[in-house]
Amino acid sequence: MRPMTLRRVLWSCALLTAVLLGIVLLALRLGAVPFSFGDLGQNLWWLVTGQPQKISTDFRLIMVDIRLPRILLGIVVGAALSVAGAGFQALLRNPLADPYVLGVSSGSALGAILALVAAPALPLMTPAAAFVGAAATIAAVYFLGRRQGQLDSGTLLLAGIVTASFLSAMIMFLMSTLASRELRGISFWLMGDLSASLPRGLLWILIVGFFAAAGAILTTASDLNVLLAGEREAMHLGVDVTRVKLVVYISASLLTGLAVSVSGAIGYVGLLVPHVMRMFFGSDYRLLIPTSALGGAIAIVLADTLARTVIAPTELPVGAMTAMAGAPVFIYLLRRRLA
Amino acid sequence: MPRHLKPFQAAGTSPVDDMIRRCHSSLIEGLIDGTVFVKDTKDTSGRIHLALARAFLVRWVLASAIGNLLSAGLLIGFVIVFVILAPLALGSAATPQAMPRENTASPSAIEVKDEMGRAVRIPQPARRIVSLAPSVTETLFALGVGDRIVGDTDFCDFPPEAKQKAHIGGPTNPNIEAIAALHPDLVVATREINRAQSVYSLERLGIAVYTTDPQSVEQVLASTERLGELLGAAEAGHLLAANLRQRLGELDQRLAGLPPKNVLMVVWLDPLMSVGRNTFMDDALRHAGAHSVIDSPQSWPTIDLEEVVRLQPQYLIISNDNEREVQRVLAEFQRRAGWRQLEAVRNRRFIVLSEALSHPSPRLVDGIEQLARALYPSEFAAGAFLCDLQVNCRLLAIAPIPLPALQFMQAGARP
């Protein structure tokens, strides 16, 4: 039994960060317009050392304006979904919980659809309305999922599933009756799609929101360890169960809402990455949260790179890639009885 | 002072004394006998050595301070990644003027509103055009600017030269990188089959995107004309539009006074989809003397077979170039029990048209004429040239529309 120390956490994170940087370099190189490593290295060097005039226009256009923001978005979305998934698995005491089980993605989708229909000319309406939809769903499920004034895992799960079903039904109704042609794009959104290019400010909001929410969950990590060994006993071991549940619920839902608002509902990542990290690094949440974040980033950037390059120039939505890869991984985990 | 010692703190005693007193009454003396917690306790009465307690406190405070600073392994890992990537990705493009104007000899551009009301700056002339829809490609070729197209979609196959152009993906998911790499001055899209998101992404890179949105046949012609004006092919555009309007006018004359025939336009079989009002296809049907029995505000409504049976259209229309697909659909019409309730199926009144009818491009008029001939064969001599008047034929010879082979087939008995 190896003790959990700070040094172990830092080394694991360093290892995963190294893997992430490798994948990022690969993602920068590959694409519909390929670059060689030599080009890449030289241009990056010029960029970093502050000689922007030497950079070729192609590089600037493709790499800096298109690929880097997309990779950054992929990192944040992947990390957010994985941390949210790990949080929900602890909150709902269910290894099959993923970030969408409480209906946040359906609420987001509904908001996005309404925005696409009502204000198709404003590009920022879609993520904003999607986030409002997510927030409304979070509040609704919170009030439905309480029992005797406190969040109860079983009730919360049921409330979430019911809300998700109801919202999905409304979405289906809207999609089949509305006249608007913008709805064509919603199927891409529903599958999860990173190709939308976002204004810089939005990306900043995403990053700050991610750190705030993931940091909040991290502070409850040791409480979550105790909570998972038994909710009744947790209170007697000094865990403020009400506070911890509320913090985890709001933070994980916020992470999900942020991720889904900008990229749609990318599936399997929030469910599988925590399990895979548990396989490698154990169930201790002090290590699981950071490694899930990094693992999720790796998974999404990898999936997105594959989605972009497998049948270039046609782009697959990244959600299709995660589903294709995710199902076999899930089956494997099931057979090892860890899921 | 750690909070947890407070309840036992009697007034006037020092915290360390208190801790000792507490240790005296708690089980620490039991647990720590022989353990490493207090290694060098020699006092058998169970009192903890004072100096040891102080040393413990000091170590604890120091360790927790360092622990507080470093214990967020997550932040360390991410900060490394973001310090490298974020400034590059976020700080670089202050204004998305990534497009160099290297290919404009005269750097003039006009600012216009496209058909969705968005402001677009189109360089004059635009030399590198990317098309995001097959109908747009057709229109551009018809306007004579086909050589200026540098990229089109995977599905652009008419005219055949379109297949030679660089492909940038499908209409719903075009590859932004591939488009950007072609350095276009102008991208032309349609509201019908392109996504708003693609338009925004391209605009954010500083690429001008002009969106068309024709909702009737006349709007198709007007849109073509306008495109011609904007791309410096105004004359060709006017000519083309005038020609097409003339043909339509003729058709209207010929069919004037004839009662329209009820038809069902079958866009898709499973689920059964047809066309709704206020679409160019519905308008096209009207021009051809047909009346779509489906009256719906949606563009592509899904309809119920029972409703169709109630309405009993006289003809079923399919618009498809793929021979095998056509055969399959016709076979399905006749095979399925529900469909046999339709007169049109029992009497085998199917009309198969080329895809010309489903594209909002100049070829639409060909499709309309095709349909009219199929519906009112007595009004047109079979196999005759598309026009009767000498004047129009001459105009046709000038206009650069390749005449499609008439793939018009009437399966089964005559009406």
Place this chain on the structure above:
Amino acid sequence: MSEMTSVTEARPAPAPQRHSPHLRINVEQASYTYSARKKAAPLFTLEATTFQARERDFVAILGPNASGKSTLLRLIAGAIAPLSGRVELDGFETCHLDIRTRAQRIALVQQESPLIFPIRAGDYVLQGRHPHGRSLWFEKDDDFAIAESALAQVGAEHLRDRWMHEISGGEKQRVILARALAQQPLVLLLDEPTLHLDIRAQIDLLCRLRRLADEHRYTVIEVTHDLGLAAEFADQIVLLHRGKCLRVGPPAAVYQRELLEQVFEVPLEVEAGPAGRPRVIVQGRREEH
């Protein structure tokens, strides 16, 4: 903690308030009521109960099912606040202590909850150190040492690296007890600890508890419905029947035949055993007249 400061200010000094030295647990006329909803009629009432426990005491709360034993235990643990009366730990009301402080002084051993993710016994015991840490903390060497010695005290060092879902019931119970010991509490509360154990494991556990109380100055309070073993090991018995506390005292005083027959509703005999502890003999089925 404002409650705490007001308490310390109201009393001139803590010591004179204690009725006698080392009075660890003081339950004074504590009562509690359960109801389905706030304004609904009460489903169950625990009536005013009074007893005290000092260090080195082994108290058994005895009674048939649904007599309020678990409620009383939760009152002592501070999980619920009494409707009337007081429950005090070393002079301070347990329900008003904050959760961490309470967890550092009171350990509750219950039937184990099902585990969602696998965990090793060593890590499980280490969770007992949680009340002594902060958020975002890692265990120190002292914590590992204390957990190790807790396992040693229950005789389960060999189980340290085994998975919790793979060990037997008796071993699990010992590991749970070790976790409670790792909390370094003053008071050990146990809710029917001998429920699923075989007779040897039961005796084993109770002997350990007895030893913990005697040698290491714990206060042990156990909830049980096992008449015989309670008489053997406990110093004090609290007899509950349908929410009423019928008697508090040493086993010899509480084990009166009529009283026990009334409470447990079975015919039995009580005779004196060795060391002054009564022995209960259950009569078996009486033939219907």
